[in-house]
Amino acid sequence: MGELLLIFVSAMLVNNFTLVLFLGLCPFMGVSAKVGTALRMGAANIFVLAITSLVASFLNAFVLVRAPYLRLISFIVVIASLVQIVEMAIKKLSPALFRELGIFLPLITTNCAILGLAIFQTNRGYGALEGFFFALGAGAGLTLALVLMASLRERIELADVPAVARNMGLVLILAGSLSLAFMGFAGLFSS
Amino acid sequence: MSPRTTTPSQDLLRGVWRENPVLVQLLGLCPALAVTNTVANALAMGLATFFVLLGSSLLVSSLKRLIPGEVRISAYILIIATFVTIADMVLAAVVPEIHKALGAFIALIVVNCMILGRQEAFASKRPVHRAALDAIGTGAGFMLALLLMGGIREVLGNGSFLGVPLFGDAFEPWIIMILPPGGFFTLGLLLLGLAGWEERKKVPVRPRSWPHGVTVQVRSGAVAEPVEADHG
Numbered sequence: 001m002g003e004l005l006l007i008f009v010s011a012m013l014v015n016n017f018t019l020v021l022f023l024g025l026c027p028f029m030g031v032s033a034k035v036g037t038a039l040r041m042g043a044a045n046i047f048v049l050a051i052t053s054l055v056a057s058f059l060n061a062f063v064l065v066r067a068p069y070l071r072l073i074s075f076i077v078v079i080a081s082l083v084q085i086v087e088m089a090i091k092k093l094s095p096a097l098f099r100e101l102g103i104f105l106p107l108i109t110t111n112c113a114i115l116g117l118a119i120f121q122t123n124r125g126y127g128a129l130e131g132f133f134f135a136l137g138a139g140a141g142l143t144l145a146l147v148l149m150a151s152l153r154e155r156i157e158l159a160d161v162p163a164v165a166r167n168m169g170l171v172l173i174l175a176g177s178l179s180l181a182f183m184g185f186a187g188l189f190s191s
Numbered sequence: 192m193s194p195r196t197t198t199p200s201q202d203l204l205r206g207v208w209r210e211n212p213v214l215v216q217l218l219g220l221c222p223a224l225a226v227t228n229t230v231a232n233a234l235a236m237g238l239a240t241f242f243v244l245l246g247s248s249l250l251v252s253s254l255k256r257l258i259p260g261e262v263r264i265s266a267y268i269l270i271i272a273t274f275v276t277i278a279d280m281v282l283a284a285v286v287p288e289i290h291k292a293l294g295a296f297i298a299l300i301v302v303n304c305m306i307l308g309r310q311e312a313f314a315s316k317r318p319v320h321r322a323a324l325d326a327i328g329t330g331a332g333f334m335l336a337l338l339l340m341g342g343i344r345e346v347l348g349n350g351s352f353l354g355v356p357l358f359g360d361a362f363e364p365w366i367i368m369i370l371p372p373g374g375f376f377t378l379g380l381l382l383l384g385l386a387g388w389e390e391r392k393k394v395p396v397r398p399r400s401w402p403h404g405v406t407v408q409v410r411s412g413a414v415a416e417p418v419e420a421d422h423g
Contacts, residue, residue, distance in 0.1 A: 019371065020371050021225065021371075022220075022221050022224045022225035022371065022374065023221060023225075023299075024221075025220040025221050025224065026220065026221075026304060029217065029220065069276065069280070072272050072275060072276050072279070072298050072301060073269065073272040073273065073276065076268055076269075076272050076301050076302070077265070077268070077269065077272075080265060080268060081265075111302065112221050112299045112302040112303075114302075115298070115299060115301060115302050116295055116299055119295045119298050119299070120295055123294075123295065163390070164383060164386045164387045164390055165383060165386070167382060167383075167386050168217055168379075168382055169379045169380070169381075169382035169383035169385075169386060170379070170383070171379075172375050172376075172378050172379030172382060173375070173376060173379035173380070173383075175375045175379075176372045176373075176374075176375030176376040176379060177372070179371045179372040179375055180367075180372040183370065183371070183372065
């Protein structure tokens with residue numbers, strides 16, 4: 001149990017997917033203007049990451065043992081189709097949730113955090129349970145980064161920023177500062 | 192809707208600077224930030240992406256009549272993933288150290304939105320030679336941005352260029368530049384610099400660039416503003 005918790009916290013804070021590993025930057029830049037949207041995007045991400053992790057464990061254990069060179073192709077195809085199926089299922093089963101997540105589900109398919117998770121999980125040799133906690137931690141970290149960024153940007157909206165800085169440049173500098181703060185977690189598990 | 196007509200040289204040069212994927216369109220940011228801590232990594236990543244983009248553009252453009260519209264995105268991703276697998280294996284065999292340093296980011300070229308974007312927006316609609324020109328231009332623009340970032344970060348963060356020390360012992364490297372925050376700061380400052388440059392060389396807007404039905408009145412000493420045409 002302790003080891004699983006360690007995987008969770010490490011993926012969430014120490015190796016934060018967005019701010020330390022640079023995965024999933026497109027949604028981080030694109031949908032971090034409002035806190036509400038950021039939360040929904042984070043929720044959709046956690047959901048897809050958890051499913052991806054289970055599927056990647058399954059593929060690694062049963063399918064790719066004989067053909068490791070097909071790993072990348074099979075991961076991306078399975079993830080893309082899975083997200084489609086999940087989207088259809090949610091639309092049918094829970095229209096309210098579908099409205100909440102809306103366009104974010106299909107967008108997530110081409111989010112590098114999802115494929116990144118599957119590949120990291122494989123490279124580190126995580127089993128199904130470890131991989132699942134890794135996915136939950138990564139998702140929580142993504143959500144944390146998104147919400148922090150959205151709060152900062154909502155605040156910046158009211159600030160008197162020079163016209164030149166009213167573009168992505170400022171957002172990236174903010175992201176750099178957040179990333180700097182997350183570097184502080186690096187020593188968390190040294191002892 | 193027929194695509195806008197462009198000349199071959201426009202196809203080639205557009206992606207290099209004016210529509211640079213990283214610095215202007217902000218596509219493919221993950222690799223641009225993650226693997227530019229040294230020039231060698233940036234170069235390897237740029238070359239790998241260039242190869243994947245060129246290969247997929249050529250193949251997508253040649254197969255455009257055979258790929259059904261409904262499943263085109265999946266087909267493009269399959270083609271891209273195939274070329275990425277090739278690039279991954281070649282890098283692992285030729286430059287194992289760099290392959291190790293880039294890690295998962297080689298595989299993640301598959302989800303580089305710049306590549307899929309070029310297939311969907313350009314290669315799937317144009318002849319093969321135009322698609323090749325476009326891929327070369329966009330790939331070169333991506334490589335340019337990566338080398339710029341890698342150069343700045345390695346020189347400041349490590350005091351070297353391609354591993355060759357530039358300064359004497361007196362230089363204290365800015366370690367932060369080769370750490371993750373340095374990537375964000377470098378790109379952020381580059382974008383701010385570019386925005387400032389654009390601001391300074393701003394010229395009066397040409398009337399032609401406004402949509403149909405809108406005319407532009409240029410008053411002396413004022414910024415050009417669109418004015419609704421009088422339809423009466």
